[in-house]
Amino acid sequence: MITAQPKIGLFVTCLVDLFRPTVGFSALKLLEEAGCTVEVPVQTCCGQPAYNTGDRATARTLAQQVITAFESFDYVVAPSGSCAGMIKCHYPSLFEINSGWRVRAEQLSTKTFELTSFLTDVLGLEQANVDYAGTVTYHDSCSGLRELGVKTQPRRLLGTVAGLELREMEESEVCCGFGGTFCVKYPELSNRMVSDKVAHILATGADTLLAGDLGCLLNIAGKLQRDGVAIKVRHVAEVLAGLTGVPAVGEAEGGE
Amino acid sequence: MNEAREQVLATIRRGLKRGPLEGTRRAELEARLAQPPRHLIPARGQGSPSERVALFIKMAEYALATLDRVTDEQAIPAAVAAFLARENLPTEVVMAPDAALAGLPWESQPLLKIERRAAQDGDKVSITPAFAGIAETGTLLLRSGQDGPTTLNFLPDTHIVLLPAGRIVGSYEDGWDLLRAAGEAMPRTVNYITGPSRSGDIEQTMQLGAHGPLRLHIVVVAVN
Amino acid sequence: MQATSLAFKRNAIAALNNPVLQKALNNIKIGFVRKRAAAVAKLPEFGLLRDAGRDLRNHVLDHLDFYLERFEAQVIESGGQVHWARDAAEANQIVLDICRSVNARLVTKGKSMVSEEIGLNDFLEANGIRPVETDLGEYIIQLRHEQPSHIIAPAVHLNREQVADAFQAHHAPYGFTERHEEPRALLDEARQVLRQQFLQADVGITGANFCVAETGSTVIVTNEGNGDLTQTLPRVHIALASIEKVVPTLEDVSLLLRLLARSATGQELSVYTTFSTGPRHPADVDGPEQFHVVLLDNGRSSMIGGEFQDMLRCIRCAACLNHCPVYSAIGGHAYGWVYPGPMGSVLTPQLIGIEVAGQLPNASTFCGRCEEVCPVQIPLPKLMRHWREREFERHLTPMPTRFGLGVWAFFAKRPKLYRRAASFAAWALRRLAGGAGRIKRLPLAKGWTAWRDLPAPPGRTFQQQWAARREQRP
Missing domain, CATH: 3.40.50 (Rossmann fold)
Structure with a gap:
């Protein structure tokens, strides 16, 4: 109730x-x-x-x-x-x-x-009354997807954001390699996984990567930036709430 | 190795926190073995007889078998001969020593040189009857016996199988029921065959004819 | 075999830096992952069949003693023999004794992971009997003196040039002197060489995908037909099966067959599924004169009733390997023993000890893709976590991890201290970033910054900002 x-x-x-x-x-x-x-x-x-x-x-x-x-x-x-x-x-x-x-x-x-x-x-929200001028791609974080069945919910809401175009990447459901302590216990393996993820993101031509878990976002943003790729990384909530005035994850204060 | 047997069973029972099964539970399991319950069976194989035949053909082709249809068993020898000629294959064939096969008018195809026996090294073409066909995956069910040498299914390069359309059932379970209804003990070998032999072991590139036949040709006999 | 699982990290790094292996691993995505997805999409009942498969395998394990005894009785009833082996040594000795009883010199083999587990080939060779693997992939790695790197595609780590090298080095005695690199030509060459072995072998050894209690049949599932030639042509057929492979009835096998090939190779059904029951009948015109089943325990019976029992549901389809991002990155050899990937990371510690295989259940992000594709729904991440718990209890968790966790836990259990520490960390990390928004190098987090930047915090934690806001709007 x-x-x-x-x-x-x-x-x-x-x-x-x-x-x-x-x-x-x-x-x-x-x-x-x-x-x-x-x-x-x-x-x-x-x-x-x-x-x-x-x-x-x-x-x-x-x-x-x-x-x-x-x-x-x-x-x-x-x-x-x-x-x-x-x-x-x-x-x-x-x-x-x-x-x-x-x-x-x-x-x-x-x-x-x-x-x-x-x-x-639960709340039956159907509309996000915000706009976002950009092409985004969405990474499904593992626990949300497989433990909680989060797949269509963020996409449905993103679909109502004015000016936003969603382009799906290949293997959006494959792990980015963060895995909590995994990323520091097995850095080489983690790096390989996030490198694959970055390649799929790049292939979409999107200018923004979104996901619902900060662990994945820190990992992917860190890799994109180490590789010198100017793709903005944000949590899906920032876009849905319209709080995109702050620098993207890992971006310099006052923009790049 | 009786000691090993007893120890393995004892460890299992220790894990299950009980002794050997007795009483009702045992009776239930006995009943389950005597009257095997069916699990969910996919809907796709449960159509009408003609739908089953169509599905069998489609699935067998998907598994890379080739098929011919004849409407009269008397036409089988001609269909076999035509297939061999079309594919430019040898006309020396080894045939299962099966009474029904022997009754067909093979003499109408003088080019075919037929031997009835198990397979040997060097045999190029074999002909065997199928016990049944299973529509859901285009699978042939063959059994060993005095009239069905298993080697014919594997040694020759080309395996030709004769399958009466009336023997095409929907599911594996229906196939087992047919076999049980035949009333014999389990044959030494029951082969499910779904397409010709293949291997993907070199760079995952699929090649036909790994150790078994390179070609599987099925003649479906649909008598009207 | 000597396990190298202790060196998992080193093995994994070597694998990541091996370009030939990396190229070969790419084939898995094309060969298995996409085909499985297509096959599953074509069968609307697949999800319900997975539920039924899980329930069936649980039913078997809960009554394993009963079904094993019934299977044994049915094998004997149909004229075969059953041998029980507690461990690898007993299983090897049983096989050797059977081979010696018929003066066997040459043994052909169908693919069997149990055979790999017990190291049968080395044992037979040491005792003057020549084992020849006949599955193409197994044959290739036997020539190369390697272990399989995948449980259904043992040579998936190799390319055609490596296969060509192996054949060139070994096939001259059979009259093959020309080097071929095309898969078709390589296959034809292997077919001819192995055909001679099939015909000359005294004993044929296969594994068993299932053992049917109702009929006493062993079942093998193959695509090449090698298993059938192995078990049909020689005088003696020995089937090696681990105890959990038993299944009550032919109806139950039918269910598992619908899951197995689709999960494994994306085929509707493998080309050959063969049910073997006893030796040839008196009137049969071919088939073996003797039929033996070796039932191997090797630590499995002690998994019954414990937290790892679910692992025994496994039907060895390899879907968990194919879909694992870690396996896909490094292949099977890095795992250092017989069973790689998620299923291996759970099973290996049980079979060779957590002291040796402790790295394996740790090398996972718990992404859950393995469980998602498992045809019998084994909770593989949960089982890997159970191994980590055992390690932690036994103080086998590496010191730096344990220490780091201890420090973190000290704060996490004390919210006030935690808030202060987090505020300090937020401030300090921002200072380190110096307005760049990210940190290139952080001494205590080299694992992270060796490969990626660390996005920096904005300077004040959420809870700091929230508290400030609460003061403004009470």
């Missing part, structure tokens, strides 16, 4: 908090414009780095922290398929079946959403 003005706990994600606050404010703007009340509870990280390193104890502690901070909201929304996927698909498995924490994790799971999925699937 959607209450008249659903109360949202915005899970900013640690990467957005540190590297790209604009994404958080874009999410805020989109949710408020769609009629939600948005709060930002005290938060650090969803615990995925620990979880994927095999440190279940730390992952569990951080999950409990998130559950406690967010369980009073109607919904938890994150501008990231990866972090939303962690909360939605993995938190319950951290706790014993039938335990109190398990139940609380499962309850949080049912009301946690990735941003574009929440806007379209």
